[in-house]
Amino acid sequence: EDQVTQSPEALRLQEGESSSLNCSYTVSGLRGLFWYRQDPGKGPEFLFTLYSAGEEKEKERLKATLTKKESFLHITAPKPEDSATYLCAVQARNSGGSNYKLTFGKGTLLTVNP
Amino acid sequence: AAGVIQSPRHLIKEKRETATLKCYPIPRHDTVYWYQQGPGQDPQFLISFYEKMQSDKGSIPDRFSAQQFSDYHSELNMSSLELGDSALYFCASSLGWQPYGYTFGSGTRLTVV
Numbered sequence: 001e002d003q004v005t006q007s008p009e010a011l012r013l014q015e016g017e018s019s020s021l022n023c024s025y026t027v028s029g030l031r032g033l034f035w036y037r038q039d040p041g042k043g044p045e046f047l048f049t050l051y052s053a054g055e056e057k058e059k060e061r062l063k064a065t066l067t068k069k070e071s072f073l074h075i076t077a078p079k080p081e082d083s084a085t086y087l088c089a090v091q092a093r094n095s096g097g098s099n100y101k102l103t104f105g106k107g108t109l110l111t112v113n114p
Numbered sequence: 115a116a117g118v119i120q121s122p123r124h125l126i127k128e129k130r131e132t133a134t135l136k137c138y139p140i141p142r143h144d145t146v147y148w149y150q151q152g153p154g155q156d157p158q159f160l161i162s163f164y165e166k167m168q169s170d171k172g173s174i175p176d177r178f179s180a181q182q183f184s185d186y187h188s189e190l191n192m193s194s195l196e197l198g199d200s201a202l203y204f205c206a207s208s209l210g211w212q213p214y215g216y217t218f219g220s221g222t223r224l225t226v227v
Contacts (some may be wrong), residue, residue, distance in 0.1 A: 101172070102147075104156040104157045
């Protein structure tokens with residue numbers, strides 16, 4: 001069974017204080033690892049997809065990296081508007097045909113104080 | 115661009131009542147997914163439909179049923195509601211596999227009292 005574990009559960013940063021979020025995963029063949037941002041009461045919003053170990057992607061203050069066992073979401077010089085829950089999800093390669101189910105981690109609640 | 119539309123946005127029901135949640139996928143998307151997210155929890159996969167047929171089933175209670183109609187919209191029917199069913203219910207849609215996973219709707223917040 002696919003499993004995703006995110007840490008820490010919650011993270012408080014001061015504006016400008018860089019840090020990283022961790023996503024450890026177990027999946028029977030990874031098709032893709034996804035990072036989403038979720039604001040309270042809203043649906044997850046896509047950030048990145050990573051496909052293979054060693055891959056990196058960047059978007060503004062965020063950078064996602066992937067190894068064979070985990071992914072990191074690095075936040076550089078965060079701003080208060082980066083405050084949200086960051087969800088990691090995996091999609092297994094063996095889920096073929098019409099089955100593209102995502103398995104989510106419990107998320108990291110990030111709070112950036114001004 | 116059109117997004118995934120869910121209705122209603124908020125719903126309050128009493129225990130043992132029935133609720134119906136609706137999802138209108140992005141036009142031309144052929145797959146719909148339903149997720150349940152409890153307070154402070156990760157989204158849990160419930161069920162998915164591809165071309166109006168159930169394609170996968172997750173942790174959906176027997177009290178719940180869902181279907182996808184000819185116009186590709188989907189409905190999640192929830193009967194004998196329990197307090198523990200209070201959650202955000204998200205619908206997402208895709209056209210086959212997409213590099214961003216799939217697009218989520220804004221969700222329906224169900225409160226059972």
